[in-house]
Amino acid sequence: MNALFHNYKLTIAYDGTAYCGWQIQPNGVSIQQLIQEKTSILTRVPTSVIGSGRTDAGVHAFGQIAHFHSPELKDLYRFHGSLNALLPPDIRILNVEEVPHTFHARYSATGKTYHYRLHLDRVPDPFKRFYSLHVREKINLDLLKAAALSFLGTHDFTSFANEGHQGSASKDGVRTLARLDVVNEPGGVRLEFTGDGFLYKMVRNIVGTLLEVASGKRLIEDLPNILMAKDRAAAGQAAPPHGLCLVKVDYPRNDS
Secondary structure, eight states, rough: OTTEEEEEEEEEEEEEGSSSBBSSSBBBOHHHHHHHHHHHHHHTOOOOOOOOOOOOOTOOEEEEEEEEEEEEOOHHHHHHHHHHOOOOOOOEEEEEEEEOOOOOOOOOOOOEEEEEEEEOOOSOTTTTTSEEEEEOOEEEEEEHHHHHGGEEEEEEGGOOOOTSSHHHHHHHHHHEEEEEEEETTEEEEEEEEESSSSOOTTHHHHHHHHHHHHTSSSSGGGGHHHHHTTTTSOOOOOGGGEEEEEEEEEEOOOGO
């Protein structure tokens, strides 16, 4: 990288409802596109904003991370305020900081945490409709919690990856899921996933399969066989995107 340029890290929150996802696409407005456009206005040079990974249309984030290279920003406080002023209110830059040249939002990441919310009350809450999945059928929470344990540890998650034979999944579908907790909250539960990395739509596909088990449509004993099948058709249907939120991206302490 040109020594005249500096490396800046953005911590970003967004409501993904109105967007085609994080990544720039030809068929809609993306979060990356808007942040990149507004950042370029302020830096006065064409600026590429690189995220820690893509989130799909309708998926939210509270802790998305991105980086960009720019000539020195002498007043980060002012830049931060100006960038938020240019962005729509459903996208907020939570923090801007200069980081070492070695920092890369995607390649430096060591893990991520996602939350998926399930609203279990009989009547849907209109204030949660964009941020949680209303589950209409009766589910067994004890069975849901027991089934979640099947995914902990290191597995080949190809059966839970869309495009499992493309991109990173085609080279290596093995990931380590350190945590999958089912946490009670008003009106429902929150599934908290922490892992060293996630394949495309992996969380949503796991949630969809867990719901099938918890509603009696699939046996809990089938889960090990689904993992071993390495076949997307063996697992359940993906849960809708709007219940999913990227909460945190982890980095080594000396690289962020």
